[in-house]
Amino acid sequence: MTAALMLDGLAVDFSGFRAVDGVSMAVEQGELRVLLGANGAGKTTLMDLISGKTRATEGKVLVQGRDVTGLREHRIARAGVGRKFQIPSVFSGLTVRQNLEVAQSKRPSVWSNLRFALGMSEKARLGEVLELIGLEAEAEREAGLLSHGQTQWLELGMLMIQDASVILLDEPTAGMTQGETAKTAEIINRLKGRHTLLVVEHDMAFVRDIAERITVLHLGRVLAEGNVAFIENHPEVKAAYLGKQGIA
Amino acid sequence: MAGPLTNYRFWAYAGFAILLLALPLVGDEFWLNRVAKYLCYGMLGAAVALTWGYAGVLNLGQGLFFGIGAYAMAMALKLKSYTSLQQGSDQPVPDFMLWNAQPGAPTELCCITPGSWMWLPFQWQWTGVIVAVVLPAILAGIMGRIIFGQRISGVFVSIITLALVLLVRLVVTDAQPLTNGFNGLTDLGWLTVFGHEFDPYAKGTYYLVAVALILVLGLSRLLVATRAGTILQATRDSDTRALYLGYDVPAYQTFFFAVSAAIAGLAGMLYVIVSEFASPSFLELSFSITMVVWAAVGGRGSILGAAVGAILINMIEAHVSETESLVEAWKAIIGLLFVVTVIYLPKGLAGFAHERIARLAGPRAALQLKEEAGQ
Numbered sequence A: 001m002t003a004a005l006m007l008d009g010l011a012v013d014f015s016g017f018r019a020v021d022g023v024s025m026a027v028e029q030g031e032l033r034v035l036l037g038a039n040g041a042g043k044t045t046l047m048d049l050i051s052g053k054t055r056a057t058e059g060k061v062l063v064q065g066r067d068v069t070g071l072r073e074h075r076i077a078r079a080g081v082g083r084k085f086q087i088p089s090v091f092s093g094l095t096v097r098q099n100l101e102v103a104q105s106k107r108p109s110v111w112s113n114l115r116f117a118l119g120m121s122e123k124a125r126l127g128e129v130l131e132l133i134g135l136e137a138e139a140e141r142e143a144g145l146l147s148h149g150q151t152q153w154l155e156l157g158m159l160m161i162q163d164a165s166v167i168l169l170d171e172p173t174a175g176m177t178q179g180e181t182a183k184t185a186e187i188i189n190r191l192k193g194r195h196t197l198l199v200v201e202h203d204m205a206f207v208r209d210i211a212e213r214i215t216v217l218h219l220g221r222v223l224a225e226g227n228v229a230f231i232e233n234h235p236e237v238k239a240a241y242l243g244k245q246g247i248a
Numbered sequence B: 001m002a003g004p005l006t007n008y009r010f011w012a013y014a015g016f017a018i019l020l021l022a023l024p025l026v027g028d029e030f031w032l033n034r035v036a037k038y039l040c041y042g043m044l045g046a047a048v049a050l051t052w053g054y055a056g057v058l059n060l061g062q063g064l065f066f067g068i069g070a071y072a073m074a075m076a077l078k079l080k081s082y083t084s085l086q087q088g089s090d091q092p093v094p095d096f097m098l099w100n101a102q103p104g105a106p107t108e109l110c111c112i113t114p115g116s117w118m119w120l121p122f123q124w125q126w127t128g129v130i131v132a133v134v135l136p137a138i139l140a141g142i143m144g145r146i147i148f149g150q151r152i153s154g155v156f157v158s159i160i161t162l163a164l165v166l167l168v169r170l171v172v173t174d175a176q177p178l179t180n181g182f183n184g185l186t187d188l189g190w191l192t193v194f195g196h197e198f199d200p201y202a203k204g205t206y207y208l209v210a211v212a213l214i215l216v217l218g219l220s221r222l223l224v225a226t227r228a229g230t231i232l233q234a235t236r237d238s239d240t241r242a243l244y245l246g247y248d249v250p251a252y253q254t255f256f257f258a259v260s261a262a263i264a265g266l267a268g269m270l271y272v273i274v275s276e277f278a279s280p281s282f283l284e285l286s287f288s289i290t291m292v293v294w295a296a297v298g299g300r301g302s303i304l305g306a307a308v309g310a311i312l313i314n315m316i317e318a319h320v321s322e323t324e325s326l327v328e329a330w331k332a333i334i335g336l337l338f339v340v341t342v343i344y345l346p347k348g349l350a351g352f353a354h355e356r357i358a359r360l361a362g363p364r365a366a367l368q369l370k371e372e373a374g375q
């Protein structure tokens, strides 16, 4: 089976500074891969390269075997890549339900959206996702009025309903309380299997909750790859996190 | 489908339509003629709301599309004018072209002044009608593709549109032999449909404009209620998010920009039918800015609100101008009105009304909305 997401020698050169410097990795169908690395290691930049926000100067990105390198952002999104940014972004003037409706639309052109009703199966799926992210009671509220945690969950819900085959999550628990983090871990665990995930996260307790395999980035390169125990005891990884006594 | 919230919206539109259609019962022809002009402005308010309120794109050159609509219609009606038929040619020739012609130039529409051949298709009145609506849409389509395609947004769009309308104004006033320059196009004939002449001071003409406005408001409201309309509002809130959901954001912005331009063109066309002139003052910056004020006061988030805002402000202005001492102060009053709404009623009169009604309907409305969703 082809890997859901395949990176081959991906690199970007910011006028001499290589923020991502030849990263190759394969994420299998339905896998949840955690991306670790110190501040400035190039995690966000790597996601920028995959999703088309930044153009790669070298290397290739394959999504479900299809080469999407150099395509524009909305085209890459249509090829099946969904992305959540470090700063949560939802449509603040629309209701929670409308946010999900927009994310759900299968056909992206203006003309095919000059219609009103959702189909039965679409409605059912929308209800399902509302339940999964625990926002049924907020369905008719304006998204701009949600709490920080709720906003993050709504954005996760949008990625679910968008039905992206590959989902990129950049620090999904940043700024969350412990309770909110636990709920987020639960949501992410339910995404596994149906979607392939690449998750950037600093919180090790959270990583232990969700991770199968971990890839460690350091100075734009892959430093190590393996399961949680392997990474936690990896000498070079420990060294890279010098002064932090391993990954805390 | 119809809950209390959707219901009151429907009744607001229906009530407005009934009011417009009933006005001829209470007013004379002169008053109706004046109201018809305000209804054209109402259409402009709706056009501004569509781009500014729903797409988050503040077009400071909406007058360009209004102007194109006005000039296209005026060219056709100019050729129908009695004076144009009296220039001793088989074809009608506008009187001002004669005054501007080089000595010895043939008195023919094809070649009396440089570029006068552009008027040839307008001998058929429907050319004017079609061009008035279609040209603004096409132009907006091209502008949109370029501006939004380059991911230009916010104040830069406003500056570009503003510059463009001023540029066109310069060209129009400069091309005296073709456009009659500063004087604009006056002394026009009447639109004739199936033998019926639209006398600007007849009730029939008022109804033409009123029905057009009702249709524009109704259709625009339906348009923003489609999924495309929701997606457009989504691009307004976060174009990046929309992009990463796979939407070609510039395509959505361009589509609604073009619809708004077509509405403005239609408004310009009807305005000419009612007022019997087209003038480069339509292309002045102050006019385009005034439209924005109408929409802001009425409520840019509401198509109907913006239209009502335009109509009300103009009615008040007409009253004020009857009081000598207030005429001078009017510009200051309108400026103040704008500042006060922006600060105290950021969503305009419509937003204020909406909040009141939602509060009154309260929990019942919320419940009904849930039931609708559950179906």
Ligand SMILES: Nc1ncnc2c1ncn2[C@@H]1O[C@H](COP(=O)(O)OP(=O)(O)OP(=O)(O)O)[C@@H](O)[C@H]1O
Pocket: A014, A017, A019, A037, A038, A039, A040, A041, A042, A043, A044, A045, A046
């Ligand atoms: N457009 C750019 N131009 C120049 N340098 C950039 C650009 N984008 C990122 N960088 C640099 O690349 C490096 C990697 O940044 P990146 O944001 O990918 O790190 P990160 O691993 O996500 O860190 P954090 O954990 O702090 O979010 C940083 O040194 C950053 O300053």
Ligand SMILES: [Mg+2]
Pocket: A043, A044, A045, A086, A170
């Ligand atoms: Mg980062």
